[in-house]
Amino acid sequence: MQVSLVYVDDCPNWQIADARLTEALLLVGRPDLDVERLLIATDEEAQAAHFRGSPTILIDGEDPFEGGAVPLFGLTCRVYRTEAGLSGSPTVDELVAALSART
Numbered sequence: 001m002q003v004s005l006v007y008v009d010d011c012p013n014w015q016i017a018d019a020r021l022t023e024a025l026l027l028v029g030r031p032d033l034d035v036e037r038l039l040i041a042t043d044e045e046a047q048a049a050h051f052r053g054s055p056t057i058l059i060d061g062e063d064p065f066e067g068g069a070v071p072l073f074g075l076t077c078r079v080y081r082t083e084a085g086l087s088g089s090p091t092v093d094e095l096v097a098a099l100s101a102r103t
Contacts, residue, residue, distance in 0.1 A: 001102050004036040004058040011054035011077040013088030021057060024095035028103060046074045053078030055089060057098075064098035065090055 005021060007014030018037070025033055040046050040054070053076045056063060065080060082091050090098070 001030070001033065001099075002036065002058075002060050003033060003099075004038055004061075006038045006040060006049065006051060006054070006056040006058065008040055008054035008075050008077070011088075013077055014055040017055035017057060017089035020089055020092045021095055023092050024099055027092070027096050028099045030099070030103070040075065043075055049073075051075075057090065057095070059098060059102050064101070065094070 003021070003025070005014065005018055007017075018035070021035060022031075025031055025035070038049075040049060040051050045051070051073050052063065052066065053074075056078060057065070067081075077088060080087050080090050080094075082094065084091070
């Protein structure tokens, strides 16, 4: 399994997502898995990577939180719908579910 955290440096939520992802990997028994961290620095990079906003978590190259909306790509912070309301990152439970679906 390959896990990537794609982010914009100015977005404060990527560090929260990183910590939650680390916790989720521990909970699914994969603390050994190296997370690839990819910094998106320009709008051109965002467009080329089909970047949906920071942070984006990819599992085996796919975005498990993409939803059904038509995506907009660019240098922006991303908002996730969680059980507790809107958040700048998926919850640990949501990450565990997404990771478990791939193992």
